[in-house]
Amino acid sequence: MASIHCSRGLTGPTSSLRLAPRITPIITWAAPFSTTPAVDSKVPNAKKPLQVIGRHIRRGKIAQNSKKKREIVRIKKPEPGQRKAFRKRIQLSNSNAAAVTGLPVLEAETMASKENLCRMVGLPDKLVDQLRALEAFKPTQFWGLFRKPHMLVRTETVSLMERLNEAATQKQTLRTVLTGGKNSGKSLMLLQAMSHALLNKWVVINIPEAQDLVNANTEYSPVPNTSPMQFFQPTYCLSLLQMILKANGEVLKAYKLSKNYSDLQLIHLPEDGTLYDLAAAAKEAEFAWPVVQALWHELTAVPGRPPVLLTVDGLSHLMKQSAYRDPSFNIVHAHDLTLVRLLVDALAGHTPFANGGAVVAGTSRSNAPRSASMELALAQVAARNAGLEDVPAADPYRRDYDPRVYEAVCNVDVLEVNGISKLEARAVMEYWVASGVLQTTVNEATVTEKWSIGGHGLLGEMERAALENIRL
Structure with missing residues (x-):
């Protein structure tokens, strides 16, 4: 009897207890996470959503430019040996350089005489042709900066x-x-x-x-x-x-x-x-x-x-x-x-x-x-x-x-064959200034500077330090 009275007490109209309403889950479909902003169709010039094609991402329709004619720029390929010829080209004169006058021209006994020490001497045209035939000039040398080839008698x-x-x-x-x-x-x-x-x-x-x-x-x-x-x-x-x-x-x-x-x-x-x-x-x-x-x-x-x-x-x-x-x-x-x-x-x-x-x-x-x-x-x-x-x-x-x-x-x-002396370096720098390729005053300070930067008179390093920016 007690159980019956309890049941009535719980469910009767006079009871203060009420059952909780039934909870029905609401299913919502969430969009995948993306950092790309949503596209509004009403907004003009809006970006189209990305489409994933395999491992590649492409914007817009698939194959949207498949029928578009692309301009193919045809470049003429260099002839066989043209690259090597350009890399090994030898330029022995420069019409823009100033002509240096007053220097002796090379003769049979010029370089064997001690009187010509620390002097720049010019090469005659016939000798230049012979040396070019022998491939005596090197592409790394700075011949192309001057009007005519000259050498230092050291x-x-x-x-x-x-x-x-x-x-x-x-x-x-x-x-x-x-x-x-x-x-x-x-x-x-x-x-x-x-x-x-x-x-x-x-x-x-x-x-x-x-x-x-x-x-x-x-x-x-x-x-x-x-x-x-x-x-x-x-x-x-x-x-x-x-x-x-x-x-x-x-x-x-x-x-x-x-x-x-x-x-x-x-x-x-x-x-x-x-x-x-x-x-x-x-x-x-x-x-x-x-x-x-x-x-x-x-x-x-x-x-x-x-x-x-x-x-x-x-x-x-x-x-x-x-x-x-x-x-x-x-x-x-x-x-x-x-x-x-x-x-x-x-x-x-x-x-x-x-x-x-x-x-x-x-x-x-x-x-x-x-x-x-x-x-x-x-x-x-x-x-x-x-x-x-x-x-x-x-x-x-x-x-x-x-x-x-x-x-x-x-x-x-x-x-x-090591570095040249400061006296020889001065003769070389004076020739550079007379040719117009070096804009400086040749004095003891500038000669010492280039001589020191050039590894204590290494001729190639001095040319690099003074003339490399002009060559470029």
């Missing part, structure tokens, strides 16, 4: 030219390697040696970049019946002969051949031809290397010929393994290339020059591989020349020494 210049004159007079062979810091003027020293030799009626043979002989960018062929196998480079030899003809044509025409070269089967070679005819008879690349050998024999082994100057820039490239491969795919040493072997034999003294001459090679600090054997040999030669008792010795822990390389350069002379 202390090392006079010393090298005196050695060249002595070698020609005594019928000896000068073998010198130019060393020094980066941008110290080693390539310019080679150019001065070539200028002196050309003005004195020498035959000049130049290898402008030694790396072109060993980087596998030119064709090569094996020499039959050679052990170890040797390789010659016909295309490079042909271009070398053409370079020799352009630079030394007048000198070669004055000398007759010493013997008959009918075994070379050169149809363009007359019986009583000259050295010029011999060099010009190689019309095809396959005849180039035999003609180089014959011309080299005529110049070095036959008496009564002019002296020979052989110059090489970037010597360390010739003192390592090359990028060529033999038929067994083994790496070919640079000295197993016949043209490199000819150069190395001349530098080592294995090839006597019957009429005198010189082999001048320059090292490089900007683009050169490390050669432990060459560096050791040159350091020992420099120590002996300086009279030092402690001569550098080979590192017993190194395994990369090459006896062939050490033998090639262990008996050469070393000429250190």
